[in-house]
Amino acid sequence: MAINNQQPTTNNQQQITTWSQRFESALHPAIANFNASIGFDMELIEYDITGSVAHAKMLAHTGIISELEGEQLVSGLEQIRSEYREGKFNPGIEAEDVHFAVERRLTEIAGDVGKKLHTARSRNDQVGTDTRLYLREQITQIRTQLRELQTVLLNLAEAHVETLIPGYTHLQRAQPLSLAHHLLAYWEMLQRDWERLGEIYRRVNISPLGCGALAGTTFPIDRHYTAKELHFAGIYANSLDGVSDRDFGIEFLAAASLIMVHLSRLSEEIILWASEEFGFVILKDNCSTGSSIMPQKKNPDVPELVRGKTGRVFGHLQGMLVLMKGLPLAYNKDLQEDKEALFDGVKTVRACLEAMTILWQEGLEFRTTRLASAVTADFSNATDVADYLAAKGVPFREAYNLVGKVVKTSLAAGKLLKDLTLREWQELHPAFAEDIYEAITPTQVVAARNSYGGTGFEQVRQALADARKRLSS
Numbered sequence: 110m111a112i113n114n115q116q117p118t119t120n121n122q123q124q125i126t127t128w129s130q131r132f133e134s135a136l137h138p139a140i141a142n143f144n145a146s147i148g149f150d151m152e153l154i155e156y157d158i159t160g161s162v163a164h165a166k167m168l169a170h171t172g173i174i175s176e177l178e179g180e181q182l183v184s185g186l187e188q189i190r191s192e193y194r195e196g197k198f199n200p201g202i203e204a205e206d207v208h209f210a211v212e213r214r215l216t217e218i219a220g221d222v223g224k225k226l227h228t229a230r231s232r233n234d235q236v237g238t239d240t241r242l243y244l245r246e247q248i249t250q251i252r253t254q255l256r257e258l259q260t261v262l263l264n265l266a267e268a269h270v271e272t273l274i275p276g277y278t279h280l281q282r283a284q285p286l287s288l289a290h291h292l293l294a295y296w297e298m299l300q301r302d303w304e305r306l307g308e309i310y311r312r313v314n315i316s317p318l319g320c321g322a323l324a325g326t327t328f329p330i331d332r333h334y335t336a337k338e339l340h341f342a343g344i345y346a347n348s349l350d351g352v353s354d355r356d357f358g359i360e361f362l363a364a365a366s367l368i369m370v371h372l373s374r375l376s377e378e379i380i381l382w383a384s385e386e387f388g389f390v391i392l393k394d395n396c397s398t399g400s401s402i403m404p405q406k407k408n409p410d411v412p413e414l415v416r417g418k419t420g421r422v423f424g425h426l427q428g429m430l431v432l433m434k435g436l437p438l439a440y441n442k443d444l445q446e447d448k449e450a451l452f453d454g455v456k457t458v459r460a461c462l463e464a465m466t467i468l469w470q471e472g473l474e475f476r477t478t479r480l481a482s483a484v485t486a487d488f489s490n491a492t493d494v495a496d497y498l499a500a501k502g503v504p505f506r507e508a509y510n511l512v513g514k515v516v517k518t519s520l521a522a523g524k525l526l527k528d529l530t531l532r533e534w535q536e537l538h539p540a541f542a543e544d545i546y547e548a549i550t551p552t553q554v555v556a557a558r559n560s561y562g563g564t565g566f567e568q569v570r571q572a573l574a575d576a577r578k579r580l581s582s
């Protein structure tokens with residue numbers, strides 16, 4: 110392909126119509142509507158402009174267009190950016206999509222030179238570039254939000270090392286815990302989310318620009334130049350893959366789904382804890398709502414909504430997987446359907462992270478006296494009695510059976526283990542001594558679980574210091 114910079118741009122007044130002259134009649138209006146993505150892809154406009162600026166600079170850099178033309182394109186594109194930011198750029202459905210909308214406006218601003226922007230490019234590599242630029246930025250923002258929630262949880266955990274809370278398995282009282290340990294479990298989940306998004310970022314951050322419609326281009330483009338301009342870490346090696354790969358979107362939605370799983374589990378805890386039955390937390394007025402009919406009610410709408418919105422993100426993941434599974438190479442219009450899934454996935458996760466952070470920061474309070482009485486009023490120290498005997502040489506299974514027996518008789522007598530007399534203990538087994546009482550206090554029960562990663566206070570303090578360090582690294 111010969112490049113002729115001297116060739117003046119024609120000065121005809123022919124408008125940029127979407128399709129070449131091969132088309133004789135316009136689209137049916139309903140089909141135009143059906144086909145258009147402008148209704149949702151304006152979300153990409155800033156990235157589209159940024160990508161086009163890089164492309165225009167590359168065209169000039171490689172001599173495909175002149176330096177002057179390159180400058181005209183860039184300044185026209187920046188003008189569109191300003192117009193958009195000022196709320197003055199509102200293309201209608203006739204633009205079909207954000208890419209055409211920008212190109213048309215550019216031609217209005219810069220004249221015929223605007224029609225050179227699309228040289229050596231297709232909307233296929235263009236939209237792939239835009240989507241990656243968008244997602245890259247969103248991932249960075251989401252990671253920051255994860256850090257904020259982690260910080261709030263960590264601060265709270267540090268204040269509650271010695272606050273005890275019943276621990277559950279099967280939602281049955283199991284063993285008491287340091288509240289900090291419980292909160293740190295969520296901190297760890299969010300830490301994995303943060304790491305996972307960092308790993309996915311690497312695969313989002315690859316440039317498809319220059320792959321053309323599917324097969325590359327006849328022009329002597331410089332793909333590394335545009336990749337560098339756009340701060341991509343690399344470029345797609347295969348043009349067919351470059352224009353049709355949406356793995357990065359699926360990976361993102363999978364990571365987003367896991368974030369939602371974690372937020373939803375945390376939500377479920379808050380909802381339970383705020384109930385009369387648990388009574389472990391009080392929701393403050395700034396984060397709860399009332400009922401329109403029952404004046405006594407205070408509802409945990411925030412965690413309920415987070416739990417509810419989880420389904421949409423899972424749905425988008427499923428939608429994207431199904432979207433991709435039957436597509437032959439390369440670009441197919443089906444791919445236009447990736448956008449709403451990604452945009453809504455991003456918005457949902459971000460809104461949930463924000464609400465959850467506010468809720469933990471200022472919307473709830475632990476009822477510490479209620480928690481303290483909860484952990485003394487059950488049999489969650491039964492394992493410790495068995496451990497006590499086992500430490501004195503009684504085989505654990507034998508000790509376990511003995512304690513089961515004493516739990517049964519205590520329950521029948523309406524007593525707790527701490528209420529048994531030393532004689533009663535010794536009738537059960539002669540190895541019991543006065544120190545059994547200390548061994549079964551909730552504080553001792555927690556402190557004793559000093560194995561690595563356990564709820565023992567020493568371990569928890571270590572874990573908190575560790576989390577603090579990981580947060581700042």
Ligand code: ARG
Pocket residue numbers: 146150206232233236440442444445446448
């Ligand atoms: N609006 C389209 C999309 O979102 C842009 C790419 C169109 N490409 C094409 N060959 N029709 O995917």
